[in-house]
Amino acid sequence: MIRVVLPAHLRVIAKVSGEVELEVVGTPSPASVIDALEARFPALLGTIRDPLTQQRRKFVRFYACEEDLSLESIDVALPEPVQRGREPFYVIGAMAGG
Amino acid sequence: MSDVRVLVGTRKGAFVLRADGARKNWDVSGPFFGGWEIFHVKGSPVDPNRIFASQSTSWFGQLIQRSDDGGLTWEPVGNQFLYDGVPGTHQWYDGTPHPWEFARVWHLEPSLSDPDTVLAGVEDAALFRSTDGGQSWSELSGLRGHDTGSAWQPGAGGMCLHTIIVSPHDPRRIFVAISSAGAFRSDDEGATWKPINRGLHSEGLPDEDAEVGHCVHRIAMNPSNPDVLYMQKHWDVMRSTDAGDSWTEVSGNLPSDFGFAIDVHAHEPETVYVVPITSDSEHFPPEGKLRVYRSRTGGDEWEPLTKGLPQDHCYVDVLRDAMAVDTLEDCGVYFGTTGGQVYASANSGDSWEPIVRDLPAVLSVEVQTLV
Numbered sequence A: 001m002i003r004v005v006l007p008a009h010l011r012v013i014a015k016v017s018g019e020v021e022l023e024v025v026g027t028p029s030p031a032s033v034i035d036a037l038e039a040r041f042p043a044l045l046g047t048i049r050d051p052l053t054q055q056r057r058k059f060v061r062f063y064a065c066e067e068d069l070s071l072e073s074i075d076v077a078l079p080e081p082v083q084r085g086r087e088p089f090y091v092i093g094a095m096a097g098g
Numbered sequence B: 001m002s003d004v005r006v007l008v009g010t011r012k013g014a015f016v017l018r019a020d021g022a023r024k025n026w027d028v029s030g031p032f033f034g035g036w037e038i039f040h041v042k043g044s045p046v047d048p049n050r051i052f053a054s055q056s057t058s059w060f061g062q063l064i065q066r067s068d069d070g071g072l073t074w075e076p077v078g079n080q081f082l083y084d085g086v087p088g089t090h091q092w093y094d095g096t097p098h099p100w101e102f103a104r105v106w107h108l109e110p111s112l113s114d115p116d117t118v119l120a121g122v123e124d125a126a127l128f129r130s131t132d133g134g135q136s137w138s139e140l141s142g143l144r145g146h147d148t149g150s151a152w153q154p155g156a157g158g159m160c161l162h163t164i165i166v167s168p169h170d171p172r173r174i175f176v177a178i179s180s181a182g183a184f185r186s187d188d189e190g191a192t193w194k195p196i197n198r199g200l201h202s203e204g205l206p207d208e209d210a211e212v213g214h215c216v217h218r219i220a221m222n223p224s225n226p227d228v229l230y231m232q233k234h235w236d237v238m239r240s241t242d243a244g245d246s247w248t249e250v251s252g253n254l255p256s257d258f259g260f261a262i263d264v265h266a267h268e269p270e271t272v273y274v275v276p277i278t279s280d281s282e283h284f285p286p287e288g289k290l291r292v293y294r295s296r297t298g299g300d301e302w303e304p305l306t307k308g309l310p311q312d313h314c315y316v317d318v319l320r321d322a323m324a325v326d327t328l329e330d331c332g333v334y335f336g337t338t339g340g341q342v343y344a345s346a347n348s349g350d351s352w353e354p355i356v357r358d359l360p361a362v363l364s365v366e367v368q369t370l371v
Helices: A007-014 A031-041
Strands: A003-006 A020-022 A061-066 A089-093 B003-010 B013-020 B028-033 B039-045 B051-057 B063-066 B089-091 B097-099 B103-111 B118-123 B126-130 B160-166 B176-177 B182-186 B216-221 B229-231 B235-239 B262-263 B272-274 B292-295 B302-305 B323-325 B333-336 B342-345 B353-355 B362-368
Touching: A003 A031, A007 A089, A020 B323, B003 B051, B003 B333, B013 B039, B013 B353, B051 B103, B063 B103, B103 B160, B126 B160, B160 B216, B176 B216, B176 B262, B182 B216, B216 B262, B229 B262, B262 B323, B333 B362
Parallel strands: A003 A089, B039 B103, B039 B362, B323 B362
Antiparallel strands: A003 A020, A061 A089, B003 B013, B003 B039, B003 B362, B013 B028, B039 B051, B051 B063, B089 B097, B103 B118, B118 B126, B118 B160, B160 B176, B176 B182, B216 B229, B229 B235, B262 B272, B272 B292, B292 B302, B323 B333, B333 B342, B342 B353
8 A cells, every 4th residue: 555645736636635545556666656646536647747758747746755756767666665655655746936 | 687607717716706787796706726827717608507727837737627517616627638640849939949848728718519519729839629528639730730830939928829719600710829820710620720910010020921920919709790800919909801811900099009808899899898008028007007998990999998997006917818798788898907806897898897806817707698
């Protein structure tokens, strides 16, 4: 079971209020977690990854276990505590604005 | 008595304003999709309870929302706007080739005859159509594939397709406008297109009368007279009497012929409204006076409409999709400002009152007249 924390805007779109728990086939990676997320919440299609390139949108970041995974390959295995459900995988909207 | 429902898109959400035909007491609901940019909200003429909204942010991209109950509840529909085939390139600001990249939906135009069909004008400029209520989208790629497409360049706001008008007399005839490629017309439901920019004159172009490259800000039509079009260009207010084949300047005595919004009275095809803006470097009204100008002669002769509008220290803008008219007997005119006001006139512009004063910057205003 993978725990995912979504930013507020995407929780509204997905109509969830807290963490999302997902079953992911194989070794979880950012890509496979987002695949599972989009399968369960089709309204999130294209909001985290560009629909054409399937790459992380530029103002979205991925964090886990106090590390920024955003610049890693989107297919890299997530840290073991995330794989075991002890720590969540965070999808973050980059801070910007004024 | 009929009701009116005003659909407002803003920088931080959508709002629905409703009143009876007197248009005095307004019920304001929203924000819907708070925090998101809502470029456009428009209802189906066939089924007014069906409303489409374009929702986007730089963070999470584009969503399309649909309501089937007049804006009370909304559900996301399809948001995959994929260009047909290999997109190719258009010109970038510096004249170099730049790949076509989808950014957002600027304008949604529901069909005049089918509640499941809707057109979407997007940035980078292209036209998409859905025939399943917004669930899936296909590009009408004959527009972008026009011979001139590789030479189109963006305006300062991006290369947006912002105007879509389907002729009420011939559904095969579609007009679109793109900043800053110009105006185009299809007579075969969007399969093929021709530029309709003859008579436009744009200083700053190497060829000031070029076939394409003009920064058309908005086109408007009265449905009873579909061959007569009015255009607010970057500079110049223009009129065509031959469905865009040729244009004549009708700026006349306007204090500035720069502006964005333009619309036509619902029952008087020769009565036109614009909001003059000082210049392309000063996006606020001349002299700090917010004035709608009305022509009852199809242009050239304009009168300022000021009653109820701020005439001191007003430095807001009125954007291209932020003016609309209702179809009640005494035509209502509405516009929104970047200062968050939505003004309404229930008497064809003779006097104005703010419906709301403090919304986020208004991007679009549409009106539904509900029987």
